[in-house]
Amino acid sequence: MSTNLAANLSREETAARSAAISLHSIRVELDVTSATRADESGFLTSTTLRFDATTDETWIDFIGEAVESVTLNGIQQGVAWDGARIRVSGLQQSNEVRIDAVGSYSRSGEGLHRFTDPVDGATYLYTQYEPADSRRVMACFEQPDMKAEYTFVITAPAGWHVLSNQSAVVTTGGGASQTVEFAPTKRISSYITAVAAGPYHRVTSTWTKNERRVDLGAYCRASLAEHFDHDEIFEITRQGLDFFDEAFAFAYPWGKYDQIFVPEYNLGAMENPGLVTFTEAYVFRGAATEAQREGRANTILHEMAHMWFGDLVTMTWWDDLWLKESFADYMGSHVSAAATRFTDAWASFANRRKAWAYEQDQLPTTHPIVADIPDLEAAKLNFDGITYAKGASVLKQLVAFVGEDAFFEGARAYFRDHAYGNTTLNDLLVALEASSSRDMRAWSTAWLETTGVSTLTLDDDRSTLVQTDPRPHRLRVGAFSLEDGALVRTATVELDIEGERTPVELPDADLMLINDGDLTYAKARLDERSLKAAERGLSTIDDALARGIIWSSLWNATRDGELPALRYLEIVRRHAPAEGHVGILAGVLGNAAFTVEHYVADEVRADARAMWLETVWEGLEQAEPGSGSQLSWARALGHAASVHDARSGSIAGMLDGSIDAPEGLPLDADLRWLWVEALAAVGTWGKDRIREELSRDDTMSGRTASVEALASRPKPRVREEAWRAAWEDESLTNDHLAATIAGFRAGGRRDLIERFDADYFARIRPVWEARSIEIARRLVRGLFPATPTLDAVDAWLAANEDAPASLRRIVIEQRDHLARDLSVRSRNN
Template structure:
């Protein structure tokens, strides 16, 4: 195993041997503006006590130049990942001088050149273990310490870190910025951001505490930054969490920075939260997008307590922060902001991610067995986030909200600035709830899989709930009937405790019975025959958006599981989506329907289905209220559908051309224009001249990424061959540009152009994993998986590569399972009783 892949066992041993007292990290990025300069100077001074004479510091970079141990220069013993330390005393001061490498993968210190104005921007991203790409450190979450950062940078740059600036000194050709020491935190949540960022300041006051607030983005995006809206959400969140956690925000200031080419939605660095700049909307955005951004802001804020203040010992307990932040983000959104129905998005979008992940052969318990860093990197998944959050929502229903929050408060007070495991949390929650949560944790946190709940109606009027993979659930059962206006409304809701495979319930007959009404538990819900018949004719009459969302979710899960015909699902999507008023639900249906066409329908049925869906989206676009969120959602759906069927190519080009007919009120912002051009490119209706012209119109960071995707979407064998070559061999591509070329390679309906690359894929992924960073390798392994291949090809690789890295095998296993699901669905949807 590579020494870069730290294991749980060895980091636990190191933790028993040392205690870290503090770091001083000096970074010199004065040369960052010169693209020919690929490295930066990094000097770390770390103080620690030791109960051993030997240990190591972690560092991934261009080289280590010097090591000083307790004032004495010692020979450099560096293997490319670890710096060996020997001759240690009880108290030690070690200084390491090294050269770090600027990143283009979004890992470590990422450097971005803005094509809009030629400016250079830097930011760091570390989780789970990339701080060692920037400075030498003990790279594990349980070795917390205070950090003092000192950054040399160009004079005109904004420089931001976890703490406030205490000194800024002008020097020849630049500035030296010194930050106040942080509180005791883990390496992976330290941060440095530097560049000519545009900054807006404000503050929040709560009680006797005033917190300075900052929002930053690239200068070329300043005109699009809606800082006031972001500050509003931030203040609402700080008020909500401070009150409910009864523990003041501890990290002094709260900067939020929107950064380019980001691999994540956001990262919870205390005092310096980083976000994808996709949240700086360059044009029109739906209310669902604003809600999603608010949820992310609140998710990261919850981490200030769950994760930053109290941190897991090792990545097995990653859920102790991610599950809680996912749950708390939705809760705060629903209770502290204008998105009072935020649980609709949680039920329909976040849980869909969990259901998908939990049915893969690589699913794992919420409390996972994470033996090394490669496994940790892949564990930021739907189980750790969305299933964990769903289970916490069930815990609140089971133990009571007051007991849950009091347990959280006790947890923060008992473990502030420390590290915890599952046992520590259960101790506090059991004490406040008066329940022994050991069996609950065993059933929910230490098992895998998702239960399916269905209603059995007997001829005698009796009913029972049938549960596969039984677990204890507290859930609502809703009876829905038509009111005087013809709407379907809940006329009775009862709470039921399930534990067994069959649970009788006393429920009067109704046209629609909805299990898990109010979405209290984590389970797939099946509609009984009568309820499905009602839904099939009257889904648009269900007025409660959460109930409607649960029904849409049930329909989609049944389609994925080949229990509901894809054509039947598509029929409901076509009938009811134009009337769907909740934008989150509409967006989900507009994504699921084309997925069903491409993955679940047998190949002979796809052309007709593609055309039907394109025509539906086209009509809905023109019928949607002008300048509305639904109009924008339908315009994006047209772009997606038109990438698979070129029948509307001339009409779309007409919209793009100045003066051509277009739906009233449609805002043709750069992103939507690229969506349309990408569709034309994928069907062979746009050439290099078209795309080059659009790039001249939008020669920005986002524009260049969209250009690459469109360019490599064209249905031309030479284009696909060039894309393949670039993906595998061009090491100058950034993470975002690599992703765009992969998306272009896979785009469109001409699968015949890429099906010949399957053998090359399986021949290449071993070396890709060995030679590329894990983020870049993951994008390639997942993005290029040949969905046109047979299961035999994937099985053959797995059989002959049993000794491949576990993380690589996991990715291939997951893609193989998606393919197997597609093939099962296609066979199911070929049956006469399904198609007929």
């Protein structure tokens, strides 16, 4: 068996293992004193597992450089390790297994990631495991239903902060190293254990309520300390703990609450109990919009919800990943709106987060929220728009269906009955049925166990609500009339619908907004009269959520080829400058830029690029100085200027100081790099100017941005070097790989990269077999060619029917995106 096959654990074999093994505790001893030496690739890891068994033989998971010894019940065994599984035989009823091994420091964000800060040379470590990378750090039973009490003992350089899920209880040593032993955890799954170590900047606070106290910590790299707005992070944290403590009636169970912001992270955040990790993109080096701060608050609250949904009560297998992710995604927006200053959080959700769900749910690879996950590769790819955003949308419909009080009463019973255990869908349905007295089985069948998204429209005379892919919905229809040039809500009609056609009695109004309040999950179309009213007065509606739903409706219609791309862009041109909700504005600007590159017909794309560039230039000029809107327009300018050079001279002048930037616009490092990348993509700035910019900002972010800018230069040799580096340079970190891919694709220059199309299809299967899934999927998705026909991808799929299912899923999804692009463009001819 190859290492890759052995690493891909299946649902059936792990279920058999958990039936035969009763795990009690795991002690993990790590020696990371080698971390500061760049020539040292590995670290010492020793694991002691205590468990009962009803089988003579099992395997223990480990991926690393070497397994040096295996000791069973005090007797050393021969090492039987295939690179992913350590086979152990001769088990007794009660067992203690010690495994001494060498792990490998990671640069991909999988396992124990090591980063050296270019600013000060300091080294930082942190772990990231979900769904199955704790085996890169310790020997373990890598499946969520085998929970244990974990004790971590970490030897690290002296002077470092050393962190884990629990508080330190003993620190010993002297001289160059220290050994820190942490208190045992309560019973948790392997994928949410965590370790971090390094000279992190540390800030502390507390949360107290009813004589209970939780110590709070916040950490970032030392070189980012001046940008670390820890006061706001702690404020959101305390507001969240206040809310969850009351709503869930189950005291925060994990002792301390540390939050650490780490470099080169390969996702947004991770809910390790007591030590939550976040991408340090949430440490804003420069200006940040209120939408960015809202997004960070949402993520903080999302991860906090996991302390109960996911950590306290954990799904048995990854089929029920939604039991944690859908709930956390819902709670992130719900608590933001209910307990923080971000009271419009649902508007951002409706306009941006839900778009991810709609897109994913229209792919041929869509799946039910309760998914069929046969193995770990499938689990890795199911952290998607269905599990997160559709699941959260459906839960919002559930709250409308059963009522908020019944929803939280059911959650409290669920935590009380299953604390520190594992559950499936049925366990939650039992709790919700008891609290609501509603038929949760029928609701589950309609929403959790089906695929696809309904489309809701009014017929021509507005007397019937028509539904494709019928489901039961509880929703509202809002009536808006034009009064003195503004659209004003004049009525709201509440409806319960089920079938394909539902007779409705609606007042006469210029615009009828189906799903007003965004209670359900469905694509809501505007009838022609409503569309014309939106064209006239969209930006005059004083309800951000209503505007967000209308913008979402317009975008979905554009993606589906029902609203001409140029008509959509004209609505954006007319109304985006007056959009007062920065989160909605950022989403609209991104969708418009995507429309130009993907949905506008080929023969008019050059004109559309020029028009869009002038639109964002005017938006920047008109924006309120120092506002989040101004910053959003400035960022949109960077994207628009990367595909058209009409404003390159002005942008270059603002960067070198020969032209004044708009009043109030902070030309900080992040915005400068966005503009530099644009100038590089159109050939205005070359290698010397990019390196000059790097000398101004020789930081982790600056180096990553320079990689993208250098790869963006519109020269055949440059793009070929980027192509080969992406596929072949295994020293690239996950961030630098992403930057290289972005540079290769920059500027919309198919003429520079189409010669690599055939090589892409030759490379993807070997790279899937040779590289980790995190790196392989970045390559397969990021470098998929935008060919003018589907012939090449169809030929690959036909010739590779036996390829790994997860690889085929990515290719099929990318094919569908391309097919949509080609179809919508043809309709816009």
